[in-house]
Amino acid sequence: MPERLEGSRSVSAQPVAAGSHAQETPRPVGITKGPGEQIHQYTFISRDREQALKNGEYVYYELSLGNAENGSSASASATRQILGRILKRVPVQLYPDTFLAEPEIPPSQVAAMVGYDDAANELFELHVAIMGYYDETLGSFVNPWIPPPSGRPIYLADNALLARVLSKRQPAAIGAARIGSLLTRQDGAVPVVLDVKELVSTHLAIIASTGSGKSYLASVIIEELMQPNNKACVLIVDPHGEYNTLDQIANLPEFRAGSGRNAYQARVQVYQHDQVKVRISSLMLGDLRYLLPDLTEKQHYLLGRAYGRVTRGSKGKPWTAEDLKRAVSEAGKEDAEEEQDNSSTIGALRWKITSRLQENTFVFDDFQHLDLGEIFRPGQCTVLQLNEIDDRDQQVIVATLLRRLNKARMDTERGKVHAGDESHLPYPVFLLLEEAHHFAPAGGDVITTGILKQILSEGRKFGIGVGLISQRPGKLDADVLSQCLTQCIMRIVNEVDQHSVATAIEGVGRDLLGNLPALSKGQVIVAGGAVNTPVLCRVRSRLTPHGGESKDAPDLWQKHFSDGTQEARRRDAAILYTDDKPFSIYKS
Numbered sequence: 001m002p003e004r005l006e007g008s009r010s011v012s013a014q015p016v017a018a019g020s021h022a023q024e025t026p027r028p029v030g031i032t033k034g035p036g037e038q039i040h041q042y043t044f045i046s047r048d049r050e051q052a053l054k055n056g057e058y059v060y061y062e063l064s065l066g067n068a069e070n071g072s073s074a075s076a077s078a079t080r081q082i083l084g085r086i087l088k089r090v091p092v093q094l095y096p097d098t099f100l101a102e103p104e105i106p107p108s109q110v111a112a113m114v115g116y117d118d119a120a121n122e123l124f125e126l127h128v129a130i131m132g133y134y135d136e137t138l139g140s141f142v143n144p145w146i147p148p149p150s151g152r153p154i155y156l157a158d159n160a161l162l163a164r165v166l167s168k169r170q171p172a173a174i175g176a177a178r179i180g181s182l183l184t185r186q187d188g189a190v191p192v193v194l195d196v197k198e199l200v201s202t203h204l205a206i207i208a209s210t211g212s213g214k215s216y217l218a219s220v221i222i223e224e225l226m227q228p229n230n231k232a233c234v235l236i237v238d239p240h241g242e243y244n245t246l247d248q249i250a251n252l253p254e255f256r257a258g259s260g261r262n263a264y265q266a267r268v269q270v271y272q273h274d275q276v277k278v279r280i281s282s283l284m285l286g287d288l289r290y291l292l293p294d295l296t297e298k299q300h301y302l303l304g305r306a307y308g309r310v311t312r313g314s315k316g317k318p319w320t321a322e323d324l325k326r327a328v329s330e331a332g333k334e335d336a337e338e339e340q341d342n343s344s345t346i347g348a349l350r351w352k353i354t355s356r357l358q359e360n361t362f363v364f365d366d367f368q369h370l371d372l373g374e375i376f377r378p379g380q381c382t383v384l385q386l387n388e389i390d391d392r393d394q395q396v397i398v399a400t401l402l403r404r405l406n407k408a409r410m411d412t413e414r415g416k417v418h419a420g421d422e423s424h425l426p427y428p429v430f431l432l433l434e435e436a437h438h439f440a441p442a443g444g445d446v447i448t449t450g451i452l453k454q455i456l457s458e459g460r461k462f463g464i465g466v467g468l469i470s471q472r473p474g475k476l477d478a479d480v481l482s483q484c485l486t487q488c489i490m491r492i493v494n495e496v497d498q499h500s501v502a503t504a505i506e507g508v509g510r511d512l513l514g515n516l517p518a519l520s521k522g523q524v525i526v527a528g529g530a531v532n533t534p535v536l537c538r539v540r541s542r543l544t545p546h547g548g549e550s551k552d553a554p555d556l557w558q559k560h561f562s563d564g565t566q567e568a569r570r571r572d573a574a575i576l577y578t579d580d581k582p583f584s585i586y587k588s
Helices: 065-070 107-114 159-165 196-201 214-226 244-251 285-291 297-314 321-337 343-358 391-413 449-462 478-482 495-504 553-560 563-572
Strands: 030-035 041-046 058-064 079-093 123-135 140-142 153-156 176-182 191-195 204-207 233-238 267-271 380-385 429-433 464-470 486-489 523-528 535-539
Touching: 041 079, 058 123, 079 159, 176 196, 176 214, 191 196, 196 214, 196 464, 204 214, 214 233, 214 244, 214 380, 214 429, 214 464, 214 535, 244 267, 244 380, 285 297, 285 391, 297 321, 297 343, 321 343, 391 429, 391 449, 391 464, 449 464, 449 478, 478 495
Parallel strands: 204 464, 204 486, 233 380, 233 429, 267 380, 429 464
Antiparallel strands: 030 041, 030 153, 041 123, 058 079, 058 153, 079 123, 123 140, 176 191, 176 535, 486 523, 523 535
């Protein structure tokens, strides 16, 4: 095949460097062959001597819109670059099989001996999915609805074109979050930038197997949200204590801007597990039944009556565990007047309330709870560390917090509360929920599922964005996952989880999902509302230290036997002597 290709435009014999601003005409990398396997696909043939046409790479052909849409002459039409993504690379001409018969002799030597020009005869057929041309007015890709004719030159999209059309925002712009760069290009050459407005209004899902870097990616997104071009209001529910290193944000210049009265400094507030309190009067009847296990039918009935009595009597003011126990006794006595002996039921229920709510002062409190005005502030990232708290209590903490947040935003937007009210919250918020499958499990119904579904379906109207992180999408409620319209999907090996992602997430093409097992750590498929089209992304390095690294077990085992460690253990285990006799702390 000649170096120059015939077409409607002049061509250059020299390749154009990626990202170059020179006015050189790009060199075609192939020629269209015909339609592909699907209606919006086509194939082209290329030698690809530079090995540039990888799976997932972007190419384009040129189309005269006047010809395509109106049937007018080419001279009166505008030329558009119709972008497409390579789906598959199939060799159509390689070494003859006889060249491969001797393992000890490289086929290139055989080719040289017989005068075979392997470079000239190696051809590939590339299958391409048509994305269309990017219309800046519409802010999206427009499909031409016709595949290219045979013989049309195909060009490799340059970095500048991809940087302009793949992301909705440009780096450092207001509402932009640069999470990395295009995986198929040199690191940093084509930034991948999320649209924060779409991200926080239509919700986010980060799905990956354990150890694939999902908490690392989540922290990168948080870093972007806390920079001066966003100044976001963020809350992280952290069941494993992995996000405390974000407090280093306060020491980095990237999170500061301006001076004087207009100065900005991002803040990070970390709440330890013993600082997370739930006021008992914020519990609903369902919460109480969830917290008090193994209730009998009579206890369920009596608890319902007592709850109604105490909430009606409080008239909206906080009530305590003692108030609830008193209501249990009073409701039980009313039944006794109807000749029912409830003494054992009353005693058992009061004991359960005491042991679960009053003796468990670690979480539940008569008067204290998280102040919405303190944990939700623009320019502040609040981290709730729930490690050391059991799963059931974690679910109740999140359920009560979500209900209070939802009501506060609804009442504020509707003008029912005003500045100074406890539930006044006059700005949008973004909540990141780690281990989301614990709070909305598939096939189950825990106390958080209902309010989480409500916020995911209605939160956009009231300025509540949710980000869900899970390592097991197969164990996450499918309705909850499908409500997240921006998806970041990292390596997933489990076939059940791959199937769950494919069925619950519509915005990711099947061809991209086929890459899931092949992704490496820190590589992610980004799709949905926050980008113009699904992209393969290499996650950028964090600005703050990562707190979720795996333990290096062999290194720790080696240190156990090091001289210094063994000597320290001997000192700690040394027997205390008194009056030249061994002393045991177990003896009186």
